[in-house]
Amino acid sequence: MPNRSTDTLFQLIKTLEKSEKRNFKLYANRNSSSEELKTVQLFDALDKMDNYDEATLLSKNKGIKKQQLSNLKAHLYKQILSSLRLIDEKNIDIALHEQMDYARILYNKGLYLQSLKVLDKMKELAKKNNQLTHLQQVLFFEKNIEALYITRSMKDRANHLSDEADGVNDSLVLVSKLSNLSLQLYSWYIKNGPCRNKEEETEINDFFNSKFNFDPQTCKSFYEKLFLYQTWCWYAFIRQDFLTYYRYTQKWVDLFDQQPQMLAIETAHYIKGMHNLMGAHFNLTNHQKLKETLAKFDDFCKSEIVKDNANNRIQCFVYRTISFFNKHFLEGSFTEGLASVPAIEEQIKKYELYLDRHRILVFYYKIACLYFGSGDYEKAIDYLNKIINWKVDLRTDLQCYSRLLHLIAHFELGNEEILDHLVKSVYRFMSKMQNLSVVEEEIFKFIRRSFSVTVRNIKPELEKLLVKLKKKNTTGLKQGHLFILTSYPGWRVSWRMCRCRR
Numbered sequence: 001m002p003n004r005s006t007d008t009l010f011q012l013i014k015t016l017e018k019s020e021k022r023n024f025k026l027y028a029n030r031n032s033s034s035e036e037l038k039t040v041q042l043f044d045a046l047d048k049m050d051n052y053d054e055a056t057l058l059s060k061n062k063g064i065k066k067q068q069l070s071n072l073k074a075h076l077y078k079q080i081l082s083s084l085r086l087i088d089e090k091n092i093d094i095a096l097h098e099q100m101d102y103a104r105i106l107y108n109k110g111l112y113l114q115s116l117k118v119l120d121k122m123k124e125l126a127k128k129n130n131q132l133t134h135l136q137q138v139l140f141f142e143k144n145i146e147a148l149y150i151t152r153s154m155k156d157r158a159n160h161l162s163d164e165a166d167g168v169n170d171s172l173v174l175v176s177k178l179s180n181l182s183l184q185l186y187s188w189y190i191k192n193g194p195c196r197n198k199e200e201e202t203e204i205n206d207f208f209n210s211k212f213n214f215d216p217q218t219c220k221s222f223y224e225k226l227f228l229y230q231t232w233c234w235y236a237f238i239r240q241d242f243l244t245y246y247r248y249t250q251k252w253v254d255l256f257d258q259q260p261q262m263l264a265i266e267t268a269h270y271i272k273g274m275h276n277l278m279g280a281h282f283n284l285t286n287h288q289k290l291k292e293t294l295a296k297f298d299d300f301c302k303s304e305i306v307k308d309n310a311n312n313r314i315q316c317f318v319y320r321t322i323s324f325f326n327k328h329f330l331e332g333s334f335t336e337g338l339a340s341v342p343a344i345e346e347q348i349k350k351y352e353l354y355l356d357r358h359r360i361l362v363f364y365y366k367i368a369c370l371y372f373g374s375g376d377y378e379k380a381i382d383y384l385n386k387i388i389n390w391k392v393d394l395r396t397d398l399q400c401y402s403r404l405l406h407l408i409a410h411f412e413l414g415n416e417e418i419l420d421h422l423v424k425s426v427y428r429f430m431s432k433m434q435n436l437s438v439v440e441e442e443i444f445k446f447i448r449r450s451f452s453v454t455v456r457n458i459k460p461e462l463e464k465l466l467v468k469l470k471k472k473n474t475t476g477l478k479q480g481h482l483f484i485l486t487s488y489p490g491w492r493v494s495w496r497m498c499r500c501r502r
Contacts, residue, residue, distance in 0.1 A: 009073045010052040011353055012080055013043065015310055020084060021047070027083035038064060039076040090308075092265050096122060096134045103141065112149050116142065129265055130222040132172050139165045171221055174214065178227035181211045185234035190358055193397025194240050201239060208235050222259055226269060229255065233276055246280035253277050264305055267312050274300070275319035282326040290330065294323050314354050317347055325366040334373030341367055361387055361398055368405065377409040384409070400430045404443070411447055423447055442468050 016024070028040050045061050046052070058066055088094055099122040106115040119138050126135040143161050188204065195201040212231070219228045229252040236244035252273040256263050263270055274297045281290035300306065301316040321344055328337035348355065348363060368383035384406040387399065403426045410422055427444055446465045 007052040009077045010046055010049070012077065013046050014353065016080075017310075020087070023087050024080055024083040027086065028079055038068070038072055039079060042069075042072050042076055043080075090264070092125075092129050092131060093134075096126060096131060099125070100134075100137060100141075107141075107145065112145055116145060129261060130259075132168055132175065132221070132223065136165070136168050136172060139168060171224065174218065175221075175223045175227060177211075177214065178219075178224065178231055181208075182227050182230040182234060184211070185231065185238065189234060189238050191396075194238050196397065204235070204238050222255065222262055225255055226252070226266070237276075242280060242283040246277075246284060249273060249276040249280045267305055267309065268315055271312065271315045271319060275322065278319070278323040278326070282323070282330065285330060287327075287330045290323070290327055294320075294327060297323070311354075314351050317351065318355065318359055321347075322362065322366065325370065328370065329366075329373070332373070334370050337370045338374055338376075341370065357390075361390070365398055365402055368402070372405060372409060377412045380409045381406060403429055407447070408443070419447065 041061060042064060045057055099118055103115045103118040106118060119142055123138045139161060146157055195204060216228055219225050229248045232248040233245060233252060256270045278290055278293050281293060297320060301320055306312040306316050328334060364383045364386045368380045371380040384402045387402040407422045407426045410419060423444060
């Protein structure tokens with residue numbers, strides 16, 4: 001598992017580009033006080049370290065005393081952020097904050113009309129880029145100036161400001177409700193995965209209907225539509241309604257085509273939208289559309305918007321890699337996909353400080369499935385063990401299917417001496433997690449039965465199993481109940497099992 005340093009200053013320094021380090025040195029050396037020189041010394045020492053070790057740091061830098069270290073680190077952290085603030089001119093939030101600072105300075109000088117002019121410019125910039133929270137701050141400040149001083153800057157200004165403020169507040173309330181619901185649905189999925197039974201489906205339906213108590217037609221602004229589409233996207237995905245999931249992920253991505261200026265502002269949301277769109281094509285087994293969307297995403301990953309931002313680069317790596325795996329699963333080109341695994345693992349190690357546990361679990365599972373599909377069951381077991389032995393309360397569905405695939409890998413290897421124990425163990429675990437569908441029940445029945453089946457009869461029995469699994473899928477069973485055969489590359493299990501293992 002990744003080693004995550006808990007020292008925030010060390011993490012910040014390790015994210016800096018060469019140009020940002022050079023800018024910090026210039027910023028820190030603008031005066032030559034002893035405290036500033038010590039912070040530069042501390043910066044250089046931390047920059048040279050591969051892993052944070054306070055004892056080593058102090059032993060190699062005698063000029064820094066242990067009792068000084070805490071204050072020096074806090075001061076250095078603030079200095080680095082200040083130096084980054086000076087060179088980050090592309091961020092709309094920073095630009096708007098700067099305008100608000102100027103307006104406040106002019107106001108404090110008693111230059112009210114000049115302050116209002118700056119606020120007008122800020123208001124136009126905020127409207128153009130859909131920045132409702134900044135727009136609300138501007139209106140609050142303008143109302144404050146008008147209430148305290150007679151500026152006569154505009155006829156009927158009081159009514160005009162009141163109407164604007166009411167409109168912005170209404171929009172913010174709607175955005176808040178939608179973003180809350182979207183986040184709660186996503187959190188439910190991260191913890192539980194998709195619906196596994198009627199009870200869970202009823203639970204998520206009741207939750208959604210209790211929260212979604214407004215007319216979608218009222219959603220007009222960019223953020224209202226964005227969070228509306230995200231809400232429906234997660235709701236449909238949890239219920240395994242892949243067609244609805246696809247429709248709303250496409251709307252999500254199209255929203256950025258309709259308002260291209262938002263691409264640089266909400267890049268992370270666009271990347272996530274593209275990821276979900278590629279995921280929708282995968283779940284619908286739309287191979288050609290997946291290839292086209294992945295090619296479009298590849299081009300975007302090479303753009304300046306991504307190259308100039310570390311967060312965008314990391315997110316692009318994560319989601320491009322997941323879609324890369326999915327493409328090989330659809331093609332059945334497992335062995336070809338394995339050629340990229342060493343490079344992917346190197347990137348995982350490079351970004352280990354920034355990757356959440358959920359993403360790492362998904363990576364391990366998909367790599368395991370590549371090895372399983374290519375017939376290297378031992379390597380598949382190695383990666384599945386990483387998931388099984390990692391004690392995290394995330395994606396119980398992934399934990400279940402990792403164990404099931406782990407069991408089938410041992411079955412393929414002919415490890416009959418441990419199969420009986422594994423069958424009981426995996427069955428108990430999946431039953432406890434309420435993750436047993438009729439498909440998994442059939443697989444367990446087959447494996448138990450296989451112990452008494454002769455070599456000659458094993459292949460016909462496997463073929464019967466495949467027919468049963470297909471029949472279960474065509475008799476009203478939701479695709480969510482065939483998760484291992486669809487949403488995850490374990491859907492190749494039934495195909496692989498039809499190869500005689502002896």
